[in-house]
Amino acid sequence: MMPLAKMAETVLRTADGREKTRISRDFAAQWRAARADGSHPEIGTATPPLHPARPEKPELLSPRDVPRRRPGSPEGRIALLHAVAHIELNAVDLHWDIIARFSDVEMPIGYYDDWVKAADEESKHFNLMCDCLEAEGSFYGALPAHAGMWRAAEDTVDDLMGRLAVVPMVLEARGLDVTPGMIKVFKQAKADQAVEALEVIYAEEVHHVAYGSKWFHYLCGRDALDPTPKFHALVRKYFHGNLKPPFNEEKRAEAGIPPDFYWPLAETL
Numbered sequence: 001m002m003p004l005a006k007m008a009e010t011v012l013r014t015a016d017g018r019e020k021t022r023i024s025r026d027f028a029a030q031w032r033a034a035r036a037d038g039s040h041p042e043i044g045t046a047t048p049p050l051h052p053a054r055p056e057k058p059e060l061l062s063p064r065d066v067p068r069r070r071p072g073s074p075e076g077r078i079a080l081l082h083a084v085a086h087i088e089l090n091a092v093d094l095h096w097d098i099i100a101r102f103s104d105v106e107m108p109i110g111y112y113d114d115w116v117k118a119a120d121e122e123s124k125h126f127n128l129m130c131d132c133l134e135a136e137g138s139f140y141g142a143l144p145a146h147a148g149m150w151r152a153a154e155d156t157v158d159d160l161m162g163r164l165a166v167v168p169m170v171l172e173a174r175g176l177d178v179t180p181g182m183i184k185v186f187k188q189a190k191a192d193q194a195v196e197a198l199e200v201i202y203a204e205e206v207h208h209v210a211y212g213s214k215w216f217h218y219l220c221g222r223d224a225l226d227p228t229p230k231f232h233a234l235v236r237k238y239f240h241g242n243l244k245p246p247f248n249e250e251k252r253a254e255a256g257i258p259p260d261f262y263w264p265l266a267e268t269l
């Protein structure tokens with residue numbers, strides 16, 4: 001079996017979405033099988049690219065140039081699915097990147113188990129969204145998508161605690177806030193396939209946020225740091241803008257993110 005950091009780098013260097021996620025799921029299965037008997041496979045080291053390989057399409061535009069469509073219309077729903085597919089593909093790369101990028105930081109084996117599982121789930125999410133798009137006669141790449149999704153990774157390229165604070169604990173936590181509203185849109189349209197897919201995503205994303213919180217707190221404990229002020233300082237340093245209420249306080253709590261983590265960073269209404 002390839003060392004885990006090399007697997008991560010291989011995923012990051014694969015451009016096509018379906019192919020990237022196929023390899024990602026295959027590596028995750030290999031890792032799971034190797035871990036099943038309690039062994040500690042090699043992590044190794046890697047030199048991940050600063051930007052992961054991506055398909056030629058979708059065209060990446062600055063968020064303000066991505067056309068807005070009414071969420072109630074069929075075109076609006078396709079645009080929404082396309083946006084989620086794009087987020088999921090970025091998430092696949094983000095979870096493998098946190099393995100490859102910080103392979104020089106000594107972490108317990110459970111850290112790798114968690115992010116491999118998260119990467120596997122993101123790969124499933126991307127494929128679920130692609131299946132929904134294709135069922136609607138569209139596909140991933142048919143519409144433009146947001147550039148700048150990799151910015152958080154670039155900004156925290158040499159700071160694991162910063163990466164944990166901004167990616168799972170801010171960006172993925174934001175997913176918990178907005179997904180129920182999305183599910184409602186598709187329920188109203190009686191789009192069962194999308195509702196089912198988004199419910200899978202919603203259930204599994206809680207764990208990704210929880211992994212972020214768990215390893216953030218672990219590192220705070222290892223360095224004898226007070227987690228709350230440390231989290232605030234890192235988000236202010238690396239995250240551009242304020243956090244947007246309303247927050248899904250219940251799911252955030254379930255994921256180990258208490259209110260005094262995010263409320264002080266919220267925009268004042």
Ligand SMILES: [Fe+2]
Pocket residue numbers: 088091121122125201205
């Ligand atoms: Fe996801």
Ligand SMILES: [Fe+2]
Pocket residue numbers: 091118122172205208
């Ligand atoms: Fe996730």
